[in-house]
Amino acid sequence: MAHGIGDVAARTGLSVHALRFYEREGLFAGPIVRDPGGRRVYSDDDIEWVELCARLRETGMPIDAIRKYADLVREGPGNEPDRLALLQAHQERIEAQMEALSVGLSMISYKVRVYEKRLAEGTASDLWTGRAASGD
Amino acid sequence: MAHGIGDVAARTGLSVHALRFYEREGLFAGPIVRDPGGRRVYSDDDIEWVELCARLRETGMPIDAIRKYADLVREGPGNEPDRLALLQAHQERIEAQMEALSVGLSMISYKVRVYEKRLAEGTASDLWTGRAASGD
């Protein structure tokens, strides 16, 4: 199936600007075909690739790293260990991020509980003790 | 306990530049005391606050949002529901992020497994079938 850039944008959540930008930046593994009028025509495979890029970006992989991966794929078979290394490195980054998020989340959840408790007491007693029970 | 800015930087992982920047940006709930020579002197409470800010930033809360929270705290008691709302909103953002990360992670883990398998087969058979088994 062939798809126009607008289509692809709509279905991947990226903007058409971003799609052209990614292409210029060399994030695509192969050239995007053009129709006789010079417009980009995306294949289903292209869309799949764009979706991968979107996930990689969403999980914080820098453009630069994605380009390196795309370069390897473009080079063709033979460099699988290198590709694997890039993916694994990113896997670890994601795991670290998740850890950081969960630490932050539990800190915030704690504060939320404190506020909720204080508010419940407040509506019950209609009185605030200022900084009596800390917790900003 | 009183701490110099270098100290605080070391123990929070932020740079001294970032600490001054945060202060300028109004992320602090109260003014930072200065010594007779004009240097910042951080209390334990200040450090705790800085640590909160660091966690909020790490989890992707924009400077702007942290400032709003700090503004509320600075205003004093009475606006707890507003503070709670900000925290809850951020809590949700974090949860959404974690979701996105885990989707991305599973996509990548899948690819990693594919490569590992292909490599294992490759070393076994010493032959690559090119794009026979897709998966970039």
Place this chain on the structure above:
DNA sequence: ATAAGAGCTAGAGCCCGCTCTAGCTCAAGC
């Protein structure tokens, strides 16, 4: 035939979050 709408390129612009510089002051150790 025409007007609307999607696409194209090259390049400028923007936002965020720091980071760095210049030029100065201060406190402490040798």
Place this chain on the structure above:
DNA sequence: GCTTGAGCTAGAGCGGGCTCTAGCTCTTAT
């Protein structure tokens, strides 16, 4: 008393990742 090192301010600069603009072309529906 002098050097070294930490700190200060105001403001410039930067890197990443888009986003937007201008000016043009092409397709399509009326």
